Amino acid sequence: MSKGGWSGVMPDLDRESIVPLYRQIYEQLREAILTGTLPASTRLPSERSFAQRLAVTRSTVVRAYRELVVDGLIEQRVGAGSRVALRGRPAPAEHSAAIPWWVSLPSWRVGEYPMVLGELAAKHDLGRISFVQGIAPDEPSPLGELAKSFARVASDPRLVLSYGDSEGYGPLRDAIAARMRARGVKREAANTIVLTGSTQGIMIVAQSLAEPGDEIIVESPSYPGALQIFQICGLRAIAVPVDDDGMRVDHVEAVLRTRRPRFIYTMPSLHNPTNATMNADRRERLVTIAKRAGVPIVEDDPYGPLAPGDAPPLVALAPEHVVYLSTFSKTIAPGLRVGWLCAPRPILERLLLRKQAYDMATSLYAQAAVTDYLERAYDEHVMLLREELLLRRTLADRAIATYWPSSFRASKPVGGFYLWATTPREIRARSLLDAAERLGASFLFGGAFFAMPGGEHHLRLALTAVKRDEIAEGIRRIGEAIDALRS
Secondary structure (H helix, E strand, O other), X not given: OOOOOOOOOXXXXXXXXXXXXXXXXXXXXXXXXXXXXXXXXXXXXXXXXXXXXXXXXXXXXXXXXHHHHHOOOEEEEOOOEEEEOHHHOOOOHHHHHHOOHHHHOOOOOOOOOOOHHHHHHOOOOOOOEEXXXXXXXXXOOOHHHHHHHHHHHOOOHHHHOOOOOOOOOHHHHHHHHHHHHHOOOOOOHHHEEEEOOHHHHHHHHHHHHOOXXXXXXXXXXXXXXXXXXXXXXXXXXXXXXEEOOEEOHHHHHHHHOOOOOOOEEEOOOOOOOOOOOOOHHHHHHHHHHHHHHOOOEEEEOOOHHHOOOOOOOHHHHOOOOEEEEEEOOOOXXXXXXXXXXXXXXXXXXXXXHHHHHHHOOOOHHHHHHHHHHHHHOHHHHHHHHHHHHHHHHHHHHHHHHHHOOOOOEEOOOOOOOEEEEEOOOOOOHHHHHHHHHHOOEEOEEHHHHOOOOOOOOXXXXXXXXXXXXXXXXXXXXXXXXXXXXXX
């Protein structure tokens, strides 16, 4: 690469990678600048010509250049294009302070939508009807009985304020194992680790079963929190579609004929975001082909107790071949931060060591309270919660039929937390979100749920995040936004 212009060396893009193309361009240019391969004052190609040579959209190059500008590595001037900044030149040691230390940090993959988890956890403006957060509804409320459980276990402060075992509180692990056995899962407390939320479990499993650069199979769409974790871990996603009966196992089978991913990540019951539940035939087939290929399954099951029908979890069909994750965040409250995993004994120590590196042990106070609540009030609460979810979906379906055009298609499965909708070709979800927010309603656009580019015509509504009597009004506001975009 010459000082005055571009030598013709192009970034090497992996179009099957989970890392977005703009990020690949940014990281490779950044490395070239910091190592001196691209000297100071080197003029970069125009955004349009670079996009053409890389066969990407111009906005992809614009975004990569913008990141480099923010880092202080390139300068852009109207009429003069983009050049490597003077501060990007390797400097003598006595002048190294001229370069901010954070510029030389290792590249960090954070995903296409790095703020999506913050959105899922953030509070929203008063007056806005927000279908964003996947949290349990206000009613039926567990708080009355849960407060009694916390009060009872607080009578022994020496116990509940100690660290506890890294594997988890013994009585809670016993209770979890008993409930798993009631669902047909041959697992004991010895196979169980209590987690600080199941998202911690996804990270632990991703780091324990795979290394950066390894391939994994994920659903398309899928839970954005998991996709972000896989991206941070440097894993390469092979996406397979989901329909009303869950993951397309025929696509998984096709992949396994030629590839050997480290694991298959799936959410078979009340899938997030589509709300689909995998039918029994697909469950059997998925386990069969995964075992035949020697590829483990990571079953993410936060909504399992709320799912319709009686299909057993995948771990019940192949306990030695499935790592199972679940949580009490969806059935009780997310603030508890109590989840669990079940895994075969040969890999349990590996998973436990990862867990210890994060927090040594999950809050014993919360674990003891959940144990008490499971024994006294949990089952009745789950029954009432199922009824509430069915009612909310009925209200949403009626409102959609009233306020949305027939060209919008909503997912068919009932119950569960979510409604997944598809827009007609002339309307993009991001534009619809902008219009809806101006009218006081919000949702999550589909792009955040895809490992590969996609989702422009999809949106997810969390029907549990709003008051029951606000569901119809929120959907009406979105319908008004649709009308505004179509007019």
